[in-house]
Amino acid sequence: MKIINKSDLKSLRRSVDQGTEEQRKSVQDIIAQVKTRGDEAVKEYTERFDQASLETFKVSKEEFEQAYASLDGAFVQILQEAADNIRAFHEKQKTTSWFDSSEDGTLLGQKITPIDAAGVYVPGGTAAYPSSVFMNVIPAQVAGVERVVMVTPPGKDGKVPDGVLLAAQILGVEDVFKVGGAQAIAALAYGTETIPSVDKITGPGNVFVALAKREVFGDVDIDMIAGPSEIAILADETARAEEIAADLLSQAEHDARSSSVLVTTSERLAKAVEKEVQSQLDSLPRADIARKSVEDYGMIALCETWAEAVDTINEIAPEHLEIVSEDPFQELGKIKHAGAIFLGPYSSEPVGDYFAGPNHVLPTNGTARFSSPLNVDDFVKKSSVISYSRQALETNVDKIARFARLEGLEAHARAVETRKERWK
Known part of the structure; x- marks a missing residue:
């Protein structure tokens, strides 16, 4: 990692990956084919991109049972406890309809209605992400969404990782389909013979998934176009270098384009970290990825004052923010822009990724300036x-009519004025 000054932080801002022209065209073609040919197209793309030949996409009851039987009871209990924590947190986000009446008989209000169906994309490839199942499905269920459809890429053996199936089973999600990539997003958006369409699609994926979500937006809603993962740590001289380094690397191992930033006023801590x-890099299994991330997007911003350090954090607007200081709660009110805020030395970022309860689907690349973590409100309409x-x-009829005519909309004015006939 390199020690920099505040002016060098502009290199952290990366444009959201728009993909190449070839990638965009490929995604558009995939979507068009799935819209036209349905399951047949999905099957062809699954064979081409995932090297999996499937007779049926839907995960069977037997596959769920095999996944459950393959995992030890202790792991099952850990997943269940994590799910309970996540559900308890999101239950507190629920909002209700409200109505307000006036003495003149006016009644105004807001009606809360869950969307009918949500689609959840769970990444596959070389890793399994049961946490993605929890973080995307649970807020939808708490919101009252009646139908949740999950898609995830199969391995070459045509199977889905056991942990992912167990997470879906714990939540009672039965509509799980072994489909990934742009073809999965297209299937969720427009439906096929076997995969039902949904109203909103959430969940992370590769560049083809992101491009597909961008293409279908408008026909369905999406959560966000997420960029590489980020962590920023605001730390003073009380922080331990080995803990800070470990937390920085927890994000660096995600992706070679992930960013890990320490902001501090302590030169001693900066050099030690x-x-x-x-x-620590030398002993990491994903050392090649983490090292590339640290070399390109790992930085230590050494600030002259604590106020400057806080300003630097707000300028970064990080996805994950850890505050490790003598009194982190005193700093909380000063933070304006961050997706998730972890306070104190025991609140390591992975605590939020897996277990504490808040959602880990967070705004990236500075979008915490204007957006929020995935939450229950994302699955309701108002x-x-x-x-x-x-x-x-x-x-008020004359006031409304005059306002309408001010905008040049005569029919609007007449629409309210015609009611005058009722009280003649």
């Missing part, structure tokens, strides 16, 4: 409710 990161009484309309 720089040394410790290099030492409808305005207006009921005017005769008294209310009599009082």
Whole structure:
């Protein structure tokens, strides 16, 4: 990692990966084929990209049972406890419809309605992500979504990782399909003979998944176009270098484009962390990925004052922020932009990834300036409710008509004025 000054932080801002022209064209062709040919196209793309030949996409009851039997009871219990923690947190996010009446008989309000169906994309490839199942499915269920459809790429053997199936089983998700890539997003957006369409698609994926989500947006809703993972740590001289280094590397091992940043006023800590990161890299199984990430996007910003350090964090607007200081709660109110905030030396970022309860689907690449973690509100709609009484309309009809005519909309004005006939 390199020690920099604040002005060098601009190199952290990366444009969201738009893909190449060839990739965009490929995704558009895949979507068009799935819309036209349905399961037949999905099957062909699954054979081509995943090297898996499948007779049916839907995970069978027997596959769920085999996954459960293959995992030891202790792991099952860990997943169940994590799911319970995540559900308990999201239950507190629920909002209710409200109505407000006035003496003149006016009733105004807001009606909360869950979307009918949500689609969840769970990445596959060389790793299994049961945590992605929990973080995307649970807020949808808490919101009251009646149908959750999950897609995930199969391995070459045509199977889905046991941990992913167990997570789906714990949540009661039965509609799980062995499909990945742009073809999975297209199937969720438009439906096929066997894969039902949904109203919103959430979940991370590779560049082809991101491009497909961008293409179908408007026909369905999506959560976000996520960039590489990020962590920023705001630390003072009380922090331990070995812990800070380990937390920085926890994000660096995700992706070669992940960013890991320490912001501190302590030169001693900065130098110790720089040394410790290099030492810990040598023993990491994903050392090649983490080392590339650290070399290209790993930085230590050494600030002259604590106020400057806090300003630097707000400028970065990180996906994950750890505050490791003498009194981290005192700093919380100063933070304006961050996806998730971890306070104190025992709140390591993976605590939030897997177990604590808050959602780990977070805004990246500075978008925490204007967006929020995936939450229950993402799976509901809010409808305005207006009921005017005769008294209310009599009082306001001329004002409304005049306002309409000010905008040049005569039919609007006449629409309210025609009600005057009722009280002649």
